[in-house]
Amino acid sequence: MFSSRLAGLILAGALALRAQDMPLDPHSSVRINLPDSSPVTLLSTNVGESRASARGGAMVIDLKMQLSLRNSGSQRIRGITLLVLSQEVTPGGKASVAVPSLDVAPDQAFPVRIDLRLLRPLQAGSGPLVEVSLDGVLFEGFQFYGPNRLNSRRSMTIWEMEAERDRKHFKSVLAANGPEGLRREMLESLAFQAARPRIDVRVSRGGRAVASAASPERLAQFAFLKFPDSPVEPVGGWVEVAGNEARGPNIEVLNSSGRPVRYVEIGWIVKDRQGREFMAGSVPAADKDMYLPSGQRGHVLQDTALRFSRNGGEPVAIAGMTGFVSEVEYADGKVWVPNRSSLVNAQLLRLLAPSPEEQRLTDLYRTKGLAAVMAELRKF
């Protein structure tokens, strides 16, 4: 009996190694759940280019979905977030795809593309590989619909605030300096984007990002950049650092505004031993029930470990860190983001990624030219 099982095992392994690419059945692979009251309806799903292939004892599934959705509500859509779940593959993990900076009129159709790759054991269950559901839709005027399990309301509101800020900036440049001024602004932004130093980050929840670090651990203090109009001030902060790994950032903040705050996010700049600075990420408030009354202090902390590298794996030894308040949400749901002059004065534009809207407009300039950007600005 034992030998027959062993033979079966070996045969299964051999078959797995011989397995070829195969197309996926769209009906059994993907389930899309939109609630009955959803302001978007699904027109079609295309998974035509999706493939599955066996590699050793694992199955690799490339799922290329293009959803065609229609705005079935009565307001213009500014953004959408879809939750992507594959519990069978990553029991503790999930994903989402968001499309901000939209301008979709009622009854108009729009595409959302979801390209994903799953790596899972050969002998997996029989349910759908991926389930896609709606997490939220943002309308003009910051109206929101959706279960908001991923806090997409806050994210999309912030992106829309940044979009309004940056469109206003580009419009003022156009008004003051004409098309040539706008062209210079576009070129300058593209140059910043190309020259922006990049860093690779690996994140693990709790524990360490790697099993052991050769460097001794030390506590490193944050330095802070402060914006004059920020409703929250960073007071002090530290993180455990070992070599190219930082763990458990903990930052104390003071609500200096006259309104209660329920969410704060601190931008995080890392400096290496050569003095180069990189935008490493951000530290969001971990407490879901955070409530910071006016004049009170609170902590922004995370139980995560981050490992920094660049150029395909070269470790970036951490020599210093700088933080700044990048997002604030008041208790009434309104949000604050830094204005452009604060970012310019703090010389942050050379480090920060552009806002989604600036990225979209500069890409539009790159692909279709200045006239297309000017036409786009006139829409808003």
Place this chain on the structure above:
Amino acid sequence: MSSHPNQERLALFASGDLGRLTRWTVERHLHRCADCRRDVSDFSELRSELSQSLELPELRWSQLGPEMKANIRLGLAAGECVGPRPASHLLLSPRVLAACASLLLLVAASLLLERPMPSVNEARHVQEGAILEASGSGIQVKEGGQALMLLNSRAHDVNVMASGGTMRARYVDADTGNVTINNVYVQ
């Protein structure tokens, strides 16, 4: 280095197999060349996937244990069929003592094998849990030998950022012109 390093050299760089001088020249080039950085990242990812695919299939220890115990019981039952012998001879015989010791060893081994063993994935979970990481192809949440990756194959320029237990990749979709923001989360 004015021209791009060839693919073999980039692959050797990704695996850390280049000599010091060559590695330095390739590094200098990578500082300036996003395409080659992406190639190196792809090679690193491929190496990782290959190492995972070479893992042996998982053995079902919980099934093998009872099977071995059953075989031992069968052997003992077969021994009884040989027929009883005088007690004094059995206790003193070195052959019987050796057989008993072997049986004890087998029982101990079967008990050890029957104990639920963590799978390879579970062992990794204990070591490092779920990981979020980015590569040239996209961002992924990975746990043991399983992964969920959101790809950014239609992107000209990708901005990746980590925020708490979230990793985010932002790019403009070349076909639709829309900004797409992919997120993977670890709980």
